[in-house]
Amino acid sequence: MQTLKIVVTGPFSSGKTELIQSVSEIDVVSTDRKITREAERIKHQTTVAMDFGRITIDEDLILYLFGTPGQKRFDFMWEILSEGMLGFIVLVDSTRPETFREARRILDTFRSYSPVPYIVAANKQDLEDAWPPGDLRIVLRIEPDVKVVPCVALDKESVKNVLLELLYSILELMDEE
Amino acid sequence: MALKGRLEDFGITQLLNLINLARKTGTLYLQNTASDKSSYLCFREGKLIYATMEGMEDNLPVILQRNGVFTADQVRMIQSNMPGKPDRDIAQVLITSGRLQPQQVIESVRSHVLDVVYQVFSWYDGTFRFEPSKLTVKGKITTSIALENVIMEGSRRLKEWERLQDELPDLDVALKFAERPTTPLRDINLSVEEWRVISFINPRNTIRQIAQNNNMGELQIRKIVYSLIQAGVVEVVRPPRPVAAPGRGKAGEREAGGESAKMRRPDVKRGIVQRLIGRIREL
Ligand SMILES: Nc1nc2c(ncn2[C@@H]2O[C@H](COP(=O)(O)OP(=O)(O)O)[C@@H](O)[C@H]2O)c(=O)[nH]1
Ligand SMILES: [Mg+2]
Numbered sequence: 031m032q033t034l035k036i037v038v039t040g041p042f043s044s045g046k047t048e049l050i051q052s053v054s055e056i057d058v059v060s061t062d063r064k065i066t067r068e069a070e071r072i073k074h075q076t077t078v079a080m081d082f083g084r085i086t087i088d089e090d091l092i093l094y095l096f097g098t099p100g101q102k103r104f105d106f107m108w109e110i111l112s113e114g115m116l117g118f119i120v121l122v123d124s125t126r127p128e129t130f131r132e133a134r135r136i137l138d139t140f141r142s143y144s145p146v147p148y149i150v151a152a153n154k155q156d157l158e159d160a161w162p163p164g165d166l167r168i169v170l171r172i173e174p175d176v177k178v179v180p181c182v183a184l185d186k187e188s189v190k191n192v193l194l195e196l197l198y199s200i201l202e203l204m205d206e207e
Numbered sequence: 208m209a210l211k212g213r214l215e216d217f218g219i220t221q222l223l224n225l226i227n228l229a230r231k232t233g234t235l236y237l238q239n240t241a242s243d244k245s246s247y248l249c250f251r252e253g254k255l256i257y258a259t260m261e262g263m264e265d266n267l268p269v270i271l272q273r274n275g276v277f278t279a280d281q282v283r284m285i286q287s288n289m290p291g292k293p294d295r296d297i298a299q300v301l302i303t304s305g306r307l308q309p310q311q312v313i314e315s316v317r318s319h320v321l322d323v324v325y326q327v328f329s330w331y332d333g334t335f336r337f338e339p340s341k342l343t344v345k346g347k348i349t350t351s352i353a354l355e356n357v358i359m360e361g362s363r364r365l366k367e368w369e370r371l372q373d374e375l376p377d378l379d380v381a382l383k384f385a386e387r388p389t390t391p392l393r394d395i396n397l398s399v400e401e402w403r404v405i406s407f408i409n410p411r412n413t414i415r416q417i418a419q420n421n422n423m424g425e426l427q428i429r430k431i432v433y434s435l436i437q438a439g440v441v442e443v444v445r446p447p448r449p450v451a452a453p454g455r456g457k458a459g460e461r462e463a464g465g466e467s468a469k470m471r472r473p474d475v476k477r478g479i480v481q482r483l484i485g486r487i488r489e490l
Contacts, residue, residue, distance in 0.1 A: 032479070034475065034479070034483070053487075053490060085486065085487065085490070087482055087483055087486045088482065088486070091479065091482060091483075093483060114474075115473070116473045116475065116480075117473065126212075127210075127211075127212035127213075127216050127217040128212065128213065128215075128216035128217070130216075130217070131216075131373065131374075138445065141445070145471045146471065146472075146473050147472070147473070158208070158209075159208075159209065159211050160208065161208075161210055162208060164229065165210065165225060165229060168224075168225050168228045168229055169217075169221070169225055171442070171443075173445075174386075186490070190487055190488070190490055193487050194484060194487055194488065197480055197483055197484050197487070198484075200472065200473065200480050201477070201480055201481075201484075203471075203472045204472050204477050204480070
C-alpha cells in the first residue's frame with residue numbers, strides 16, 4: 031500500500047476545510063490529533079486541529095489531503111506536513127485583499143520547505159467581490175510557470191479541477207526532465 | 208466584477224501597480240477616512256487619463272488658472288459667457304478664437320491630474336473600488352500618463368514606513384530586472400540615488416549589499432527598492448531553500464543567491480500520477 035500526500039494551505043478562512051470536504055471520502059474533516067514529540071515545543075498546547083481528507087485511488091494507492099492548521103502557533107506543523115508531499119495548493123480568498131500578503135508569506139514559507147510543484151487557487155469565485163485570478167497573479171507576484179486557477183471550494187467539480195491542474199503541473203515537470 | 212478593499216490593506220501604490228501591469232481600463236473610486244474626501248482616477252489600458260478630487264475644482268478654466276494661463280477675472284468672464292458648457296467645448300471655443308494654445312490645455316490638464324494622484328498617495332486609510340470598463344470622463348479633456356513615473360514619484364513622497372517594512376521584510380534577497388517591463392527603463396525618470404541602486408542590480412547582490420555599497424541606510428534603500436518594484440522595474444529573486452536538508456537532491460545543490468528556486472519533481476513514478484488523475488476525473 032502506497033500513500034501520497036497533497037497539502038492545502040492558505041490564510042485563515044480561505045476555504046481549506048471546505049475544499050478538502052468537497053472531495054474527501056471520509057466524513058471526519060477536522061481532526062484533533064495528538065501531538066507527541068512536537069508537544070514539547072509548544073509547552074501548553076498538546077492538540078492541534080487539522081483538516082484531513084482521503085481519496086482512495088485503487089487497492090494499493092491512497093491520496094491524503096492535509097489542510098494546514100489555521101492558528102499561528104501551529105506554524106511548526108507546516109514543515110512536518112510538507113515532508114514528502116507530492117505538491118501543494120495555496121488557497122486564497124479572492125474577496126479579501128487584506129489576506130493577500132499573508133498568502134504570499136505562506137507560499138514563500140512552503141516553497142522554502144520543499145521545492146515541489148504547487149498551484150494557487152483563487153477561491154470563492156462564485157462571490158461578486160472576487161478578484162479575478164489574473165489580478166491575483168499580479169498582486170501575489172506569481173511566476174509565469176505557476177498556475178493560478180479559479181476555484182469554488184463548495185463545488186466538487188471545481189475542486190477536482192484544482193487537484194487535476196496540480197497533477198498536470200507535476201506531469202509537465204516530469205516531461206521537462 | 209469590481210475590485211474592492213480597504214486602503215489600509217492594499218495601498219495606492221499597489222493599486223496603481225496592478226492597474227499598470229494588468230493594463231486595466233476603468234475608474235478607481237477612493238474614499239479617504241483621514242481627510243473625509245473622495246476622489247476618482249480614470250485609466251485607459253493602464254495609463255492614467257483623468258483624475259478628480261472632492262474639494263478641488265476641476266472645471267477647465269479653473270485648471271488653466273491654477274496653471275497661470277488665465278487670471279481669476281478672465282476665468283469669471285469665460286464662465287459667465289459659457290455657463291455649464293463641457294470642458295471640451297470651452298477649450299474648442301478658446302482655441303479657435305486664439306485665446307488659448309492647445310499645448311496649454313494639455314499641460315494644464317496633465318498637471319491637474321498629477322496633483323490629484325500625488326495627493327491620494329498620502330491616503331493611507333479608507334476604501335477603494337475599481338469599476339472595470341467604466342470611464343467617468345464625459346465632456347472632460349483627458350490625458351495619458353504612464354504609471355511607472357507616477358508610481359516612482361508617488362513613492363518618493365510616501366511617508367508611511369510601516370508598509371515598507373511589510374512589503375520588504377527581508378533585505379537579504381536579491382533583485383533582478385523585470386522580465387517584461389511595460390515601459391523601457393530609459394523612459395522612467397530616476398534620481399541619481401535610484402540609478403545607483405539600479406547599477407548594482409544583479410541576482411548575486413542582496414538588497415543589503417547594494418545598500419552597503421552605496422552607503423545607504425535601511426530606510427532609504429527600502430524606499431527606493433519599494434518604488435522600483437511597484438513601478439514594475441525590478442523583481443525580488445525568491446530566496447532559495449534556507450537550509451539544504453541532506454538527501455533531497457538538486458534542491459540542496461542550489462547556489463545561494465542564484466536564480467529563483469526551480470521546482471523539483473516529487474519522488475513518484477509518472478504512472479502513479481496518471482492513476483491519480485484517472486481516479487480524480489471520475490470522482
Ligand atoms: N461562497 C463561497 N464560500 C466559501 C467557499 N469556500 C469556502 N467558503 C466559506 O468560507 C468560510 C471559510 O471556509 P473554511 O473552509 O472554513 O476556511 P479555512 O479556515 O481555510 O479552513 C466558510 O464559511 C466556507 O463555507 C467558496 O468557494 N465560495
Ligand atoms: Mg479550516
